[in-house]
Amino acid sequence: MVNMRKVTHRAVSEELSRTVTLPCLFTLRSSGAGPSGHEPPRIKWTKVWGQRGSDGQQKEQAVLVAKDNVVKVKKAFQGRVTLPGYHVNRYNASLALKGLRSSDSGLYRCEVVVGINDEQDTVPLEVTGVVFHYRAPHDRYALSFSDAKRVCTENAAVIATPEQLQATFADGYDNCDAGWLSDQSVR
Incomplete structure (x- = not known):
């Protein structure tokens, strides 16, 4: 048994x-x-x-x-x-x-x-965790990596890793916008 x-x-x-x-x-x-x-x-x-x-x-x-x-x-x-x-x-x-x-x-x-x-x-x-795209209110692609980190902190968030973006994409997230990732790449 x-x-x-x-x-x-x-x-x-x-x-x-x-x-x-x-x-x-x-x-x-x-x-x-x-x-x-x-x-x-x-x-x-x-x-x-x-x-x-x-x-x-x-x-x-x-x-x-x-x-x-x-x-x-x-x-x-x-x-x-x-x-x-x-x-x-x-x-x-x-x-x-x-x-x-x-x-x-x-x-x-x-x-x-x-x-x-x-x-x-x-x-x-x-x-x-959740991945979301943040865009500066005044202009598309206006944030430097440092600015993006600061904005994330202000919104109680952190910049996503490439692996988190991939996992979210595999779950169906589809957004035609580029943004900073934690490795300082833009995807």
Whole structure:
């Protein structure tokens, strides 16, 4: 049988474009056959959101499935998710998600299945930060990098990094204006 180390998780909070690790640890209870008698566990990560419908179900988006040291990542998450501890310890199903986007916020479910036994745990994720374009009121492209930093500070903001702009673009942000980024480039 599967025994998952469940915790009442407070939301894991991380900034836009960063990497986060969502915990999922479990053990297998012996059925008398000994640890070597277990079939390899199947691990499935899913993103769950929305209100439960009349059927009691919520919308789901598969993230990845792993079994017997083979990890299959769904297309929407390719290149962004891994199970960093899995290849060393198959009982560590913690999920790393990089290049965080605002749309990554939500509830993630880790499900572990061995034979007919399964356990699941959920971890809420909150991606913080927002990218917006600021234009001087009097003239387009009038701010120097120093001026842009000052204006951001006055508005309780900071200049976005190139990675934050990329994460926001990947989420659908589309603005035909150039602006300063933290590396002093204009994009």
